[in-house]
Structures are given as structure tokens and as C-alpha cells.
Amino acid sequence: MTTSSSDAKRGAHVRFAAATGVLAIALFASLPLRAEDANPVLAKVNGAEIRQSDLTLAEEELGPSLAQMDPATKKENVLAFLIDMKIVAKAAEDKKIEDRPDFKARLAFSRNRLLMDSLLASEGKAATTDEAMKKVYEEAAKQISGEQEVHARHILVETEDEAKAIEADLKKGADFATLAKSKSKDPGAADGGDLGFFTKDQMVPEFSAVAFTLEPGKISDPVKSQFGWHIIKVEEKRNRKAPDFEQVKPQIETYVARKAQAEYVAKLRESAKVERMDQAANTPAPAPDAAKPADSKMAPAKK
Numbered sequence: 001m002t003t004s005s006s007d008a009k010r011g012a013h014v015r016f017a018a019a020t021g022v023l024a025i026a027l028f029a030s031l032p033l034r035a036e037d038a039n040p041v042l043a044k045v046n047g048a049e050i051r052q053s054d055l056t057l058a059e060e061e062l063g064p065s066l067a068q069m070d071p072a073t074k075k076e077n078v079l080a081f082l083i084d085m086k087i088v089a090k091a092a093e094d095k096k097i098e099d100r101p102d103f104k105a106r107l108a109f110s111r112n113r114l115l116m117d118s119l120l121a122s123e124g125k126a127a128t129t130d131e132a133m134k135k136v137y138e139e140a141a142k143q144i145s146g147e148q149e150v151h152a153r154h155i156l157v158e159t160e161d162e163a164k165a166i167e168a169d170l171k172k173g174a175d176f177a178t179l180a181k182s183k184s185k186d187p188g189a190a191d192g193g194d195l196g197f198f199t200k201d202q203m204v205p206e207f208s209a210v211a212f213t214l215e216p217g218k219i220s221d222p223v224k225s226q227f228g229w230h231i232i233k234v235e236e237k238r239n240r241k242a243p244d245f246e247q248v249k250p251q252i253e254t255y256v257a258r259k260a261q262a263e264y265v266a267k268l269r270e271s272a273k274v275e276r277m278d279q280a281a282n283t284p285a286p287a288p289d290a291a292k293p294a295d296s297k298m299a300p301a302k303k
Contacts (some may be wrong), residue, residue, distance in 0.1 A: 040052050120264070151198075156227060176193070211234060216235060
């Protein structure tokens with residue numbers, strides 16, 4: 001079968017048009033979305049638009065109350081809230097609520113709070129550079145590395161006589177963890193009295209003084225503290241190591257941001273004229289201290 005020259009040309013045009021269509025689709029697919037496409041209108045209330053950005057902001061504000069909802073339910077609930085808010089807000093405008101002194105006072109307070117929060121968030125974000133966070137990490141790691149940790153178990157009882165009786169059972173060969181489960185009044189009794197690893201300052205002084213002098217595998221005489229009488233068994237000792245940077249990065253980021261914010265507020269206070277009419281002397285209130293970076297292995301004193 002032969003193909004005429006005109007048929008061949010038509011076929012070529014069709015193939016070119018098809019290829020051009022595919023190319024056009026690919027090009028359009030690579031173009032950025034228009035603002036209205038990225039922020040679509042989800043509903044209208046008496047002509048007033050509710051967009052995706054409104055929904056996102058409301059989700060941030062309502063936060064904890066939405067935590068247990070699946071995405072679809074969350075969207076429906078938040079959108080319903082926004083619709084009701086628009087309706088009620090319009091009714092409030094019609095009743096001139098915004099002209100009332102108490103409303104104006106709350107509006108001024110909310111405006112100032114939002115301005116403050118937005119500026120401090122910006123300052124905190126600008127301060128949390130990798131360089132700043134790694135500097136804090138390195139300084140903290142120097143203090144942590146080399147510090148001794150002890151892994152121990154203990155049995156806690158009310159009286160010295162009880163402690164001596166347990167000590168006698170242990171000398172006869174009784175299992176420490178088993179006795180801890182049956183005799184100890186400490187919350188960790190269910191784990192055989194296991195306290196895990198801890199540093200000297202994480203325990204009450206009387207406990208630490210004994211635990212850090214015992215050799216691994218040894219059991220102490222009865223030790224008295226404010227909580228009662230302890231029998232201590234040291235399982236292991238080691239030099240403490242700093243956690244990896246990535247492991248504590250969120251805590252360091254929070255610390256660096258808060259420190260920057262506190263310093264920024266303190267600097268602004270220096271140039272501000274603050275007068276306290278409720279005090280005899282015009283004494284400025286102290287600026288809040290930045291929180292210290294959280295250490296993943298730090299814990300309050302244990303029994």
C-alpha cells in the first residue's frame with residue numbers, strides 16, 4: 001500500500017500537534033500556581049470569602065482541641081467554626097459592639113500582643129542559625145563529657161530494721177531485683193528497683209555519696225535519706241557522653257530563640273521610659289531570664 005505526499009504531510013502535522021500538546025502540558029505543569037489557586041475560596045458568607053489561609057490560621061489558633069480529629073473531620077469543624085464566626089461577627093457589627101469601651105480595650109490588648117508575638121518570633125527565628133546552635137551545643141557538651149554516671153538499683157523501706165533484714169537476705173544469696181519487687185516502696189519497684197544511669201547531682205546527697213563510691217556488683221549497707229532507708233546495688237559505672245547534636249537540636253533551638261528574645265526585650269527596655277505609678281520608687285521590673293537548654297539525660301532528684 002502506498003502513501004501519498006499529502007497524506008504523509010497530514011500525518012506529520014498530526015504528530016507535531018500531538019507532540020506540541022504534550023509539551024504545552026508539561027510546560028504549564030511546571031509553572032507556579034497562581035495565588036488564588038494556592039489559596040482557594042472554601043466558602044462565602046453573605047458574600048464574604050473564607051479562604052484556605054483562613055482555615056490554616058484557625059487550625060493554628062484552635063490547636064489542642066483538634067488534635068484527635070482526622071483531617072476530613074478537622075476541616076469540616078474548622079470551616080463550620082469560621083462560617084459561624086463570620087455570621088456572629090456581622091451581627092456584632094450591626095449591634096455596634098465594636099464601639100463599646102470594653103471591646104476597644106480588648107482589641108488594643110490583642111493587637112499589642114499579636115505585634116509583640118510576631119516580632120519576637122521573627123527575632124527568635126533569625127537567631128537560630130546552625131552556627132549559633134552548634135556553639136551552644138559544643139559549650140554544653142564540654143560540661144557534660146567526662147562526668148561520671150552510675151547505673152544502680154535500690155530497695156527503699158520505712159525503717160532501719162527492715163533494711164537490715166533485707167541486707168541479711170541478700171547476703172544469703174537472695175536476688176536483688178526480686179526483693180525490690182516484693183519489698184521496696186519506691187515507684188520503681190516494679191522494675192526491680194532499677195534507676196538506670198544517673199549523675200551525682202540527680203540524686204539526694206546521702207544516696208549519691210554511697211552510690212558513687214561502691215564498685216560495680218557491690219551492695220551497700222543501709223543508707224538513710226529523707227525518703228527512708230535504702231539498700232543500693234551498683235550495676236555499672238561509665239563516663240557520661242553528650243547526646244548527638246541532632247538528638248537535642250529542638251531543645252537547643254528553643255533555648256537560642258528564647259535567649260535572643262529575652263536579650264532583645266532587655267535592649268528595648270534600656271531605651272524605654274517606664275514609670276510605675278503603683279510603686280513609691282520607679283523600679284523597673286526585671287526582664288525574664290532565658291530558659292536553659294534542656295538536657296535529655298537530666299532529671300529531678302530521685303528517691
